[in-house]
Amino acid sequence: MRALNLDQLRTLVAITELGSFSAAARALHLAQPTVSLHVSELEARLATPLVVRGGRRVTVTGAGEVLVARARQLLRDADEALNMVKRHREGQVARVRLASSSGAMVHLLPQILEVLDAELPRIDVQVTVGRSAELMGKLFVGDVDLALVATPQAGHPGLRVTRWRQTPMVAMLPPRWEAPQRVTPQWLASRPLIFNEPATHLHQQVIAWFGAAGLHPTGRIEMAFNEVTRRLVAAGYGAAILPFEHPSEALDGRVQVVRLRPALVRHLGVAHRDRSLLDEPTQQVLDAVLRFREPAER
Structure with missing residues (x-):
């Protein structure tokens, strides 16, 4: 059996992702007959159908799914090989x-x-x-x-x-809240809270900080990005416990930054x-x- 053709594999992957021969042709800047030829030659070489034609959306067969999964990795490897050559050519060795x-x-x-x-x-x-x-x-x-x-x-x-x-963790509070000099779990647990996503290390630290005081508050929302969380705090949506790495995180005075008691460090x-x-x-x-x-x- 002759070696697989990367261009034909790229075509098959595009059809799978986009759902039609015409969409794949537009994405790859190919004529539609060329796309059809690529698939037909692959099917002839492997002696098995790879796609189900007809209907509004083209689907792949079981054999096609197996090939597409491997084709994605082969294409990534090929692209990486080209990038490595490019880096050598440009002096990035x-x-x-x-x-x-x-x-x-x-x-x-x-x-x-x-x-x-x-x-x-x-x-x-x-x-x-x-x-x-x-x-x-x-x-x-x-x-x-x-x-x-x-x-x-x-x-x-x-x-x-x-x-x-290591970075100290602080309470970040909306600007209009009346805040104590040190924020305790008891004080913060009764306020609306913004938590990090549950799978993150930061979320686990914060939950443990409340848990040590026998508290288990729930958040109004869980966010993946600290920058977005800080802006929600500035808008008054709730308070958050976050690492305090740089004064700019106070968002020009629109966020109160208050130390925690007991202290918490990331x-x-x-x-x-x-x-x-x-x-x-x-x-x-x-x-x-x-x-x-x-x-x-x-």
């Missing part, structure tokens, strides 16, 4: 995949990327954003090389988490494999990231 939790995104990651671009221009740093636990899983299976995560994290064989930064770490297993570019990026450790963490 290495790639490091850096993952970051959303908690590190707003203020820290842009600063880190600026330093990496200035100091390591020949390294292409690709960024992935997600929840800390998910990123630990990606690091474990090799989908990323380094990860900025909230700690503590469940252990993974072969991975270590280097302490990196810890961040850099997750990676043992240094002996890291290639040189990944070690260089790791060293640059670790320079952003707070003095107390050195």
